[in-house]
Amino acid sequence: MSQEPFKRDQKYDTSLKSLVQEHAAEILPCLCPGVVFERELDIEIIRPTMRADRVYLVWYRNAWHILHIEFESSNADEELAARLHTYNAVIYQKHKLPVLSIIIYPFKATMPVSPLCIKSGDEDLLTFHYRTLALWELDAHQYVREHNLAMYVLLPTMESADAPLILQAIQEMEDNYREETTKFYQQLIWMEILMRRSGAMSAEAKETVYGRLSMFERIWDEDPKVQAITAEAKKKGWQQGIEQGIEQGIEQGIEQGIEKGIKKGIEKGITKGEIKTLRSTTLAVVSAHFPNLLELAERQLAQIDDPARLQQLFNQILTAPNGDVVYKLLNNQ
Helix, strand or coil: CCCHHHHHHHHHHHHHHHHHHHCHHHHHHHHCCCCEEEEECCCEEECCCEECCEEEEEEECCEEEEEEEEECCCCCCCCHHHHHHHHHHHHHHHHCCCEEEEEEECCCCCCCCCCEEEEECCEEEEEECCEEEEHHHCCHHHHHHCCCHHHHHHHHHCCCCCHHHHHHHHHHHHHHCCCCHHHHHHHHHHHHHHHHHCCCCCHHHHHHHHHHHHHHHHHHHCCHHHHHHHHHHHHHHHHHHHHHHHHHHHHHHHHHCHHHHHHHHHHHHHHHHHHHHHHHHHHHHHHHHCHHHHHHHHHHHCCCCCHHHHHHHHHHHHCCCCHHHHHHHHHCC
16 A cells, blocks of 8 residues: 555644744644643653654643644544543653643544543443644634734635735745744745645635745745855865765775875765765755755665765755655655
8 A cells, every 4th residue: 555645644744743843832822722832842652652743831721731732634543532542641641730632633634523432331431532623714814913923834724814815924924034034934835835735725826825935936045044054064075075085095005005095095085075965965955945854855865875866866856846846856765
């Protein structure tokens, strides 16, 4: 059975996790009205097999609580409620605080119905209450009226959103993040990823927004911060390669002859330097344009030792029109 649908859903879940992590203080009160963010907590549940999506310490109903959030990009599996209860119980055991469990659905799906009830005949053994939140049911206009920028990335998942509203949101984001261009473009990337999957917007509305987003691509490529990251990565790669080459050359020279060893060592070092340069430069581009794919890129690039393949992949990623294409390029390596 193909794993591609799971990989696609995982990509959207990763974008949402990153978004909430970056803007927890602003987003959590929107996802769970009444909570006040305190700090993020360890998300490891039972090492190494279980890992919750996001866990936070929050102030709620005049007491400390733990807010546990899970993201689901597809129909819930039969084990979801039971798995959520396991997370809830282990988190409670660790922190000894009431745990609020919420499943967030960015796209239309069949959602489980709370509570999870376990019975033995007529006896209630367990009743576990949890919450579900469908992003498509949220009021996009309310967040724009309130200028809640942290929620703007999620607007394409809401059925009440239209092209003019999202264009207004993008303009507000651009005005607000003039001194934080990297943060601004990162949010645009998350917005585009969610919009491509979302069925809440019409194809015509999406094309209108894509047209606006494409205007930022050239500006992004010319951004001094991105250029500086790329140049620094390239410089470090060559320096490390030459230094390693000389060091290896001297070691080989002791056994095989100083002149021959240094020559071979430098040649080998330069090759390694080229590989490191290409890896570092490619990762810099992925980090700048597609930060949600950085972990995947690091894994895949580490397995490629052919400079020609790395150069080809770098060129393909550099000219890729969107994150979906980069995702496929990396997974085909």
